[in-house]
Amino acid sequence: MARLPRTPPAIAGAFIVTLLVVLAIIGPPLWGEQAELINAGAILQGASAEHPLGTDNLGRDLLARVLVAGRFSLGLALLTTLIGAGIGIVLGALPAILPRRAGRVVTSTVNALVAFPGLLLAMFTAVIAGLGAKGAVLGIGVAIAPGFARLTQTLAASVAGADYVAAARMLGVPRRRILTTHVLPNIAEPLILNLTQAMGGALLGLAGMSFLGLGVQPPSFDWGRLLFDGFSRIYVTPEVALGPAVAVAVAGIGFNLLGDALAKAASRTTAPTGKSAGEVPPPAGEPDPEAVLEVSGLSVTFPGGVRPVRELSLTVAPGEIVGLVGESGSGKSLTAAAIGGLVPYPGVVSGARLRLAGQDLGELSEQQRRKLLGTSLAMVFQDPMASLNPALKVGGQLAEVAVVHQGATRAEARERAVDRLGHVHLPEPDKQARRHPHELSGGMRQRAVIAMGLMGTPKLIIADEPTTALDVTVQRQILRLLREVSAETGAATLFISHDIAVVGELCDRVVVMYAGRVVEELPVEQLATGARHPYTRALIASLPDMETDRTQPLASIPGRQPSPAQVPEQGCAFADRCALATSRCAERPSLVSYGKAHSVACWEVDS
Structure with a gap:
């Protein structure tokens, strides 16, 4: 009520x-x-x-x-x-x-x-x-x-x-x-x-x-x-x-x-409006005027005190591509959903600050928030068929974005839809606009979804594992397209993936999540050799390359990530799987600076 x-x-x-x-x-x-x-x-x-x-x-x-x-x-x-x-x-x-x-x-x-x-x-x-x-x-x-x-x-x-x-x-x-x-x-x-x-x-x-x-x-x-x-x-x-x-x-x-x-x-999803029960968010500090996306102390809570995302903070600058990585269940997709206002009921989103394009979403009315998200945010999901209505033609669905959010006429919206489809390198864009989603290949559908995001002038693009279901060749094309779009439009990009190799190829900065928290943040050029958190190192070590000994079992991380309901409130959630764990890990480490643009949440960071 x-x-x-x-x-x-x-x-x-x-x-x-x-x-x-x-x-x-x-x-x-x-x-x-x-x-x-x-x-x-x-x-x-x-x-x-x-x-x-x-x-x-x-x-x-x-x-x-x-x-x-x-x-x-x-x-x-x-x-x-x-x-x-x-x-x-x-x-x-x-x-x-x-x-x-x-x-x-x-x-x-x-x-x-x-x-x-x-x-x-x-x-x-x-x-x-x-x-x-x-x-x-x-x-x-x-x-x-x-x-x-x-x-x-x-x-x-x-x-x-x-x-x-x-x-x-x-x-x-x-x-x-x-x-x-x-x-x-x-x-x-x-x-x-x-x-x-x-x-x-x-x-x-x-x-x-x-x-x-x-x-x-x-x-x-x-x-x-x-x-x-x-x-x-x-x-x-x-x-x-x-x-x-x-x-x-x-x-x-x-x-x-x-x-x-x-x-x-x-x-309705509850917009970020402050702290939730049992949560003390970190001090918000002064907003970053340069950031397109600024998240501080973001949490997502479900009934029973289950928190899949816990006091997450990150920023994304214009033109920057930030990778959000971690195993399945670490809270990556829910973070994206919280930013886009898509957390399903009965999830509750709370946080000290959630700013997009310089505006605090918690201070906007429902209508203002919808308009801001509809024009400044583009989301690309893992399954394009979940974003495209199979009963409608592709061009009509893209045109609807311009009609609803920009007040364009049907003719103007149709013309822009064809232009956007061509912009993402779809062959014969006018022909593709007249087709239904099932008539396009998986890579073409993903390009169409990216084109849908470009119908406006997005300041932030959230790509939630957009290449998972695609073959290697198409995957590379989509990654190249995302890089082109970011460079051309100046839009900030939050790229979510469990594949740390893909993130290392595409992104400028990497944020590593485990059990709903950020455990490390570092520039991508330091990812291969400069990662300090044991979890980040383990993710990198589990990637095979051409020099991997095929006579040996593939490297893996022992154990499994705890479910959101089992994450300890105190202590390091990775301790049970970590070879460097000590008695000090019974206390949860904070995310502290380890150098320029590099932060780590680990007591044994120098080990």
């Missing part, structure tokens, strides 16, 4: 839901007696000063009955939602832990229920359970369960393949415990957010059941029952049906608006 966007739909949804809750609390005590008061002299009246919505067949005030019915209507909707969510979550989570054959049976059942019309399913269940509130609640609950089951199934599938679930299965942990301990807690938040929207659907469904005569029966009444009672008079005194109809519609709209707002708030 704290991240709820201050937009008119979000404010309206929150206001309506709050009003409904207040009405449910105060309605029966304030208007309950008036709602039950029988007045033989005021039977079946229309709107009047005394009865704004008219009266029913016993002379009872319909406005009071609408206000009092709010508690019963919302209570039934809440119960219905919980029943539907409970059934759906169990059905959706079972395939993640059941044997394959049993899981397929459950999945097929869910698919069949999703395809079955919800209203018919609700009516069928209600008839079996019996007329009245009980039957309506069970009917609508069963009807909304398949939606929860499909959502849970999708979310659980992303968790079921995790190593910790496989380990739990291997250790013989009971399936019920795997479900309640390992699967459901990791998908709980989106399911809880979906409850708000489901509440609105349940409210409308219950009103529909009562309107059809299958729901709440006299003497009880909810909004749907009041609408049913007044519908026979709608052509004579329409106001008697107007009150419950408006209540149902407004409540449904309110819950849906609030649910949408909560979902959007949950999916």
Whole structure:
């Protein structure tokens, strides 16, 4: 709720839901007696000063009955939602832990229920359970369960393949415990957010059941029952049906608006706004006016205190290519995502400073930040198919950048897209612009993604392992292209890779990461012979060359990098794998200067 966007739909949804809750609390005590008061002299009246919505067949005030019915209507909707969510979550989570054959049976059942019309399913269940509130609640609950089951199934599938679930299965942990301990807690938040929207659907469904005569029966009444009672008079005194109809519609709209707002708030990445819990960032100091990118004390935190990136600091100057290297899982890609505002929810980005092109991103509004990132930052990812929509032509996707961020016309944007494709040495750029991504080779797609970044005038290019999936010849062409683009445009480049040989060929400066922290930073010309941190040395030693003895096993680093959840808060994270580790390594070393443009975080730096 704290991240709820201050937009008119979000404010309206929150206001309506709050009003409904207040009405449910105060309605029966304030208007309950008036709602039950029988007045033989005021039977079946229309709107009047005394009865704004008219009266029913016993002379009872319909406005009071609408206000009092709010508690019963919302209570039934809440119960219905919980029943539907409970059934759906169990059905959706079972395939993640059941044997394959049993899981397929459950999945097929869910698919069949999703395809079955919800209203018919609700009516069928209600008839079996019996007329009245009980039957309506069970009917609508069963009807909304398949939606929860499909959502849970999708979310659980992303968790079921995790190593910790496989380990739990291997250790013989009971399936019920795997479900309640390992699967459901990791998908709980989106399911809880979906409850708000489901509440609105349940409210409308219950009103529909009562309107059809299958729901709440006299003497009880909810909004749907009041609408049913007044519908026979709608052509004579329409106001008697107007009150419950408006209540149902407004409540449904309110819950849906609030649910949408909560979902959007949950999916937003938190911009760097200062320190997070348990973190004391280093002093920010004075900003570097020459730097295109300046990051200070940047951290990325996930629920449970997991921090894949820990107090990272780096700068990139205009025209400079800085390499960010380390093993997989060291936090390189999350660092790039944090700079570009792309850390997925529920990740939280925090830091003492994050400046791009001289502007502090933490001080900008959402609109200003989006505009700055859209025009000053270009990102090139490892898989170009993840950046290009396979259903759209390449030229149209590039043109969209100029239309959205630069206000260009379609014709101008199209012309610039063709020009940019030619600029990255794509043959026949006009022809390539009319093709879909799958019609291009991997190297051509990567060039197209680079061209997309050049549609504006980027001051910073972030290339996240852009050559990993390419063969050696195309890889060299892409590296040469990045060097040309940086030299021609003067853009700073942050090149991310796990291949230290590629970084040594392309970059001007190298930043080495391990377990989320920077352990060494040095000029590229010192990389081969001047590296001082044991981890950097080990990375270099693991590279074979033409003189490597092929009769011996390839050099490797013993052990494995700790997962983000296992990184020690105190001590050197590399100590368990380091041949130079001493008792002093129980204390975490700071990054200290070791010469011009050279910093190392190691107690045994001179060893």
